[in-house]
Structures are given as C-alpha cells and as structure tokens.
Amino acid sequence: MLKCKDVSQRASEYLDGADRPLKWQMRLHLAMCSNCRRFVRHLALTRDLASKVGDVESCSQSQSRKIVQKLRNKS
Amino acid sequence: MLYYALNAFASPGLATVSGWAATKKGFNLSASTLLNADEHALLDAAIAGSDEAYTIMVERYHSLMVAVAAAIVGPSLAEDVAQDAWFSAHRALTKFERRASLKTWLLRIVSNEAITRAKRESRHIALDCSPSDSSYLDDERFSGNGHWARKPSQWHLDTPDALMEEVDLHRCINKTLLLLPPQQRAAFRLRDIEQATFEDISQWLGVSAANARVLVHRARLTLLDVIDHYQETGQC
Ligand SMILES: [Zn+2]
Numbered sequence: 001m002l003k004c005k006d007v008s009q010r011a012s013e014y015l016d017g018a019d020r021p022l023k024w025q026m027r028l029h030l031a032m033c034s035n036c037r038r039f040v041r042h043l044a045l046t047r048d049l050a051s052k053v054g055d056v057e058s059c060s061q062s063q064s065r066k067i068v069q070k071l072r073n074k075s
Numbered sequence: 076m077l078y079y080a081l082n083a084f085a086s087p088g089l090a091t092v093s094g095w096a097a098t099k100k101g102f103n104l105s106a107s108t109l110l111n112a113d114e115h116a117l118l119d120a121a122i123a124g125s126d127e128a129y130t131i132m133v134e135r136y137h138s139l140m141v142a143v144a145a146a147i148v149g150p151s152l153a154e155d156v157a158q159d160a161w162f163s164a165h166r167a168l169t170k171f172e173r174r175a176s177l178k179t180w181l182l183r184i185v186s187n188e189a190i191t192r193a194k195r196e197s198r199h200i201a202l203d204c205s206p207s208d209s210s211y212l213d214d215e216r217f218s219g220n221g222h223w224a225r226k227p228s229q230w231h232l233d234t235p236d237a238l239m240e241e242v243d244l245h246r247c248i249n250k251t252l253l254l255l256p257p258q259q260r261a262a263f264r265l266r267d268i269e270q271a272t273f274e275d276i277s278q279w280l281g282v283s284a285a286n287a288r289v290l291v292h293r294a295r296l297t298l299l300d301v302i303d304h305y306q307e308t309g310q311c
Contacts, residue, residue: 054249
C-alpha cells in the first residue's frame with residue numbers, strides 16, 4: 001500500500017501515464033486520501049499551466065543570422 | 076525586407092554539387108514562403124544553399140539545442156557546443172534520411188556533440204543532486220509514517236482558466252524556469268513544452284529514463300511551490 005509520501009514522489013509518473021500496477025495503486029490511494037487528491041490535482045494544474053505559459057527563450061533572427069554567418073565562414 | 080531570392084545568399088562554400096542543381100528549383104521561393112514551408116521544403120532549400128532556410132532552422136531549434144547541451148556540458152560551454160552541432164548537421168544534411176523529424180535529428184547531433192565534449196573536458200554527467208531544490212516536499216511535509224504532516228493547502232485559483240488569467244503568476248513561472256538547474260530545465264522543456272517521450276529525453280540528455288522522470292518531477296515540484304506561494308501571497 002502506497003503512503004502519501006510515495007504518492008507525492010510518484011505523482012508525475014502517474015500523470016505521465018504509469019504502468020498498470022502503479023496506476024491501480026495510485027487510484028486506490030487517491031480514492032481514499034483527499035490530501036493526495038489535492039496534491040495530484042495541483043501538480044497537474046502546475047504542469048498544464050507551465051506548459052502553456054512557459055516562455056522558452058528562442059533565438060532571435062539577428063542571432064540566428066550571426067550563427068549562419070559563422071557556419072559559412074567555417075565551411 | 077525578408078523578401079529576396081534564396082540563392083542570392085548561397086555561397087559556393089556551403090552548396091554541395093547536387094545543391095547547386097537544386098538551387099534552380101528553389102529560386103522562386105521567398106523567405107516568407109519558407110517561414111511557412113514544411114520541413115522537407117526547408118531542408119531542400121538549405122541543401123540548395125539557402126541562408127534564409129538555415130536562419131529559420133536556427134531560429135526554430137537553436138535554443139532547444141543549447142538547453143540540451145547545457146544539461147550535458149553545463150551552461151558555459153553550451154552555446155559553443157550547439158554551434159558545433161550546427162556545423163556537423165550542415166555537413167551531414169544531404170545524408171539525413173528524414174525518417175525522424177528534423178528536431179529529433181538535430182537533438183541527437185547536439186547530444187552526441189555535448190557528450191563527446193563533456194568527455195574531452197572530463198566533466199561528469201551527473202544527475203543534479205540537490206534535494207533542497209524543491210522546498211515543496213521538504214522533510215517537514217511528512218510525518219515518520221509517511222502521512223502528510225503539513226497538508227497541501229487549498230488554492231483559491233484552482234482551475235486552468237483562473238490560473239491562465241494571472242499574468243503576474245506567469246511572470247513568476249518564467250523567472251523560475253530560468254533559475255532551474257540545466258538538467259531539470261532541459262527535461263521540463265522537452266517533456267512539458269515539446270511533449271517528447273521519456274525514451275527520447277533520456278537519450279538526448281544521456282540519463283536513464285527513470286532519471287529523466289525524476290528531473291521532470293523535480294522541475295514541476297519547484298513550479299508547484301511557486302504557484303503555492305503565489306496563492307498565499309500574490310507574489311513570486
Ligand atoms: Zn495520501
């Protein structure tokens with residue numbers, strides 16, 4: 001039987017699609033434990049929000065041109 | 076301004092013999108057409124010697140390649156390694172069979188480049204081992220028997236829509252992403268933004284799939300902590 005601490009450590013695995021035994025163990029625990037339900041829900045919200053608003057720095061056009069220029073000079 | 080013929084910028088140094096023949100075909104493609112072009116058209120134009128095609132590829136993938144390199148050799152050498160990877164990619168472009176996507180192919184190249192470099196500089200590729208990273212699950216969270224000692228607090232913003240409206244929170248998230256250790260940052264980006272599989276992530280970052288999962292989990296926990304704090308204080 002999983003403890004809350006185990007659930008907190010394996011929650012991402014569960015959200016990312018765990019294998020069957022873990023999935024069932026997690027579901028069983030979550031059915032009985034409102035704290036872990038809340039934690040897993042918060043983690044899912046976190047993941048979904050960050051994947052939407054996470055502003056990954058991208059390379060600007062001028063930077064890119066410089067890199068391509070270097071590539072030319074090198075070849 | 077972007078609108079010029081491709082081969083105006085093609086130099087003999089970059090174009091292969093077959094590339095020159097292809098240049099004719101790409102002659103009428105404009106830079107703005109290339110921006111919306113599919114991967115094959117972009118690759119064809121690059122092989123034909125189009126600087127514009129290369130620039131678009133670099134704009135699209137360079138920062139991701141730097142992130143992967145940083146996870147392996149550390150941030151100080153990452154830019155250098157990524158640029159070397161472009162050079163390798165450029166030399167191998169005509170041999171790229173296009174069974175995988177361009178992104179996958181480029182990430183494989185930068186990963187190999189970084190691993191080689193890490194060996195040369197005798198840097199160890201070790202998993203970030205900082206248990207204090209995530210203060211959310213610190214020692215006081217759980218009692219000795221593994222139950223919550225400090226329970227997850229309630230959020231007043233607890234729907235995707237409510238969270239989407241908090242512009243200040245988004246700023247906090249982005250600030251936090253910049254501060255993550257390089258391995259976590261790359262793993263998070265590959266998984267949660269690029270939606271890559273753990274199998275691919277583990278290959279690109281040179282860690283086991285289990286460790287790739289750990290890295291992603293840690294990154295999410297750090298972000299969870301930020302949101303949790305924001306719910307309480309309205310600040311980062
Ligand atoms: Zn529990």
